[in-house]
Amino acid sequence: MSFWTYQRPFSYDTHACLVEVSVGLQSMQSRLFIDGELQDSQELVFSAGYRNPVHRAILSSEGNDAELRVEVGYINWLSVGIEAFVDGQPVYASHPDTSIHFAEESRFLKALPTQDPEVAKAAAARWERNKYSIYADIGLGALFFLVGKFTGNLTLAALIGAGAGLALVTAQRFIRVDLLGGFAVFGTVMLLVSALFSLAFQSDFMVQMKSTILGVASALLFFTDGAIRKGQYFGERMQRYMPEPIDAGRMALGLGLLGLFMAGANYFVATLFSEDTWLTYTTFIDTPLSIGLAYSVYFWARRGAREATAQA
Secondary structure: OOOEEEEEEEEEOOEEEEEEEEEOOOEEEEEEEEOOEEEEEEEEEHHHOOOOOEEEEEEEEOOEEEEEEEEEEEOOOOOEEEEEEEOOEEEEEOOOOOOOOOOOOOHHHHHOOOOOHHHHHHHHHHHHHHHHHHHHHHHHHHHHHHHHHHHOOHHHHHHHHHHHHHHHHHHOOOOOOOOOOOOHHHHHHHHHHHHHHHHHHOOOHHHHHHHHHHHHHHHHHHHHHHHHOOOOOHHHHHHOOOOOOOOHHHHHHHHHHHHHHHHHHHHHHHHHOOHHHHHHHHHHHHHHHHHHHHHHHHHHHHHHHHHHHHHO
């Protein structure tokens, strides 16, 4: 499923040409049309390593054939451009003063692990299978945010969110696609915990403190597993979801540090800023920040496994 589509039309001689680029979370598809007919289609799975798609086609005019080559590439993080050549000569550039090799030259993308194409395709297939549960996770978070924003009552927001999560559990019995494979069930439980905190202490502030309290508790569990058991419980179980071998002890310790940091960040925002600011933070910033830091933990644990292999 794509979340954005770019269209880059151009003409050469009597031909109307169009490049259409559809971008999703895991892949992008680029298609070349000439005079309304599809000439070439390419799909790029990001985890297989980024490269600019290059389309080739034959243009016929008055009995003469010429080779059209169109290269598609990012000009920044948010937009794509194209460059067209006929028999090797440039004939069109959508952004003539800007390089279309932004993504290919990005140090960030080069630093990401590149998977085997078959593994990348399998990852794309997993996305297709799991995307509906991810949408459900996002929907629950958005519902909590909207109710809390417009009513000012975090307890009510937590209860409505938990009710929606329980409705998903019921709906799953009648729907074939997987709605609960992501964190929808976990999110529902957390919203129920938030509501119980608030009802028990008669304070919306306890809804805000839920992430801090649970974060510290989970961090202690990860630290215990990493320091005493060398990650044999939580670390080993996380290995099942990793694309490469990891050091289980490092993984557990890293997740413990992550839990403490996120607990502290939540406490900082909840105590020093307004309830509206906290609501925005917990909905739009908390999860992306934790995911980014989790990647850092993964890279550190992966490096530990590589060092251990090199020393063996």
